[in-house]
Amino acid sequence: MFKTKFLRPPGAVKESEFVKKCIRCGKCQQICPYNSIVLTSWENPFYFGLPYIIARKKPCYLCMKCPPVCPSGALDRTLVDKNKVKMGIARINRDTCWAYQGSFCRACFMNCPIFDKALKMTDELLPVVIEKYCVGCGICENVCPVEPSAIIVEPLKD
Amino acid sequence: MKDFFKGKFTLTRRLFQIGTFLFFLAVYYTSHKQSFLLGTFYSFKLGPIHIVDPFIYLTYLGRNLLKADLFVWTVTGFLIPLLIAFLFGRVFCSWICPYNFLYEILDFLKTHLFRKKPLIYFEASPKSKKVWLALALALGIFIPPFPYYILMPGLLSVLLHQLVLHLYSFILFSLLLILMVLFVDLFFKKRIWCKFICPTGLILGMARWKGGLRIIKRKDLTCKECALCSFECPLGLTPHLGNHLEDCYNCGRCVDICKGLRKKENPLDFKFL
Structure with a gap:
């Protein structure tokens, strides 16, 4: 009934710890220049006030401004390198992805901030996620022209 | 309306209360451009110092125990409200807290416009307050969202930020919570919430020194x-x-x-x- 999988801001500790450590002060939401971060309310009252990202509406653009303002260690304050972020892993739905249906589409590949590492085009045609490098920012999910998105970021499990 | 501002201390206090509201509004409108002043009443960032609500931080410590991240500036910020309460008593509640301001406006309207008599008189002994505080701490430790449902100043300041961002689903949710508390409060003679229930107020009251203001x-x-x-x-x-x-x-x-x-x-x- 309630939403349980949330894409947390960059630098977040693992989910079970994040729920305990975040003091829900809202500073990460305030400093975010893209207003990507929203606070939980009706989605799950037990997680009331916790920050998360709705990638399809507005993804994380990895400006790395939120981790240094976290007062409680819910986001790793020392994180500055966007390549080391791990929010989730993108998964491609091959049944709906246009490239796999035979069309020529490389929207996710062109917009990936970890360019040509996290997303690779096999034979210059089919996108493949390299899990080792994917940071889970959700930009691919945001730009996907298919409705609903054919590439979806799955938040990390514990 | 004149009564609302009459008197030297009352006038200064109203200016403080309105000033707090405008200050937070200014912070929220500039928060993309600066990181010097950020935050809500749960935790406020003043330069490097993260001032935290004592109740929030105590539940945070209880919840994480050895895993707690003891950031120097957050611990410093935890001591600041306690120090102010030690010297000046619960001045936060009367001079700054937005819930108190909201309630005082309603109280003024209630007594001057509707002239309804308050219904229930409630008094709690100092011991029962301590018992409630211990219970609230335990609830806050074992149910992580609990403090965020009952601490009104923090909720109001978060609400103000969501108003700036136009996130209406959150606004509706927190508005319902605040109205519920106001509804409870209006049935009791003079401020049951601030006197007996608000855990932050109770902690600040206990931190008070007898020789202070x-x-x-x-x-x-x-x-x-x-x-x-x-x-x-x-x-x-x-x-x-x-x-x-x-x-x-x-x-x-x-x-x-x-x-x-x-x-x-x-x-x-x-x-x-």
């Missing part, structure tokens, strides 16, 4: 026993009897209202040290 009844000046101060006290205390001022949050309303036997010889006054 307080209201006293001077013995060298004669009191007319008119009890105006007790009628006007926003917390329903009895300053004219000169006793049980441990709940008092130093708003200065009674000092403003006090009329001594002769001019400028009012028996009620603030005392520091």
Whole structure:
């Protein structure tokens, strides 16, 4: 009934710890220049006030401004390198992805901030996620022209 | 409306309360451009220092125990409200807290426009307050969202930020919570929430030092026993009897209202040290 999988801001500790450590002060939401971060309310009252990202509406653009303002260690304050972020892993739905249906589409590949590492085009045609490098920012999910998105970021499990 | 601002302390206090609101609004409109001032009443970032709500931080420590991240600037910020409460009493509640301001407006409307008599009189002993605080701490530790449902100043400041961002689903949710608390409060004689329930207020009240800022009844000046101060006290205390001022949050309303036997010889006054 309630939403349980949330894409947390960059630098977040693992989910079970994040729920305990975040003091829900809202500073990460305030400093975010893209207003990507929203606070939980009706989605799950037990997680009331916790920050998360709705990638399809507005993804994380990895400006790395939120981790240094976290007062409680819910986001790793020392994180500055966007390549080391791990929010989730993108998964491609091959049944709906246009490239796999035979069309020529490389929207996710062109917009990936970890360019040509996290997303690779096999034979210059089919996108493949390299899990080792994917940071889970959700930009691919945001730009996907298919409705609903054919590439979806799955938040990390514990 | 004149009554709402009348008196030296009351006027200054209203300016502080309105100033707090405008200050937070200014912070939220500039938060993309600066990181010097950020935050809500749960935790506020002032330069490098993260001032935190004592109740929030205590539950945070209890929840994480050894895994807690003891960031130097957050621990410093945890001590600041306690130090202020130690010296000046619960001035946060009366001079800054937005829920108190909201309630005072409603209280003013209630007594001056509708003239309804308050319904239920409730009094709690200091011991039962401590028991409730211990229970609230335990609930906050085992149910992580619990403090965020009952701490009104933090909720109101988060709400203000969501208003700036136009995130209406959150606004609706928190507005319902705030209205619920106001509804409960309006049925009781004078402020049950601030006096007995708000855990932050209770902690600040306990951190208070007896020699700090307080209201006293001077013995060298004669009191007319008119009890105006007790009628006007926003917390329903009895300053004219000169006793049980441990709940008092130093708003200065009674000092403003006090009329001594002769001019400028009012028996009620603030005392520091």
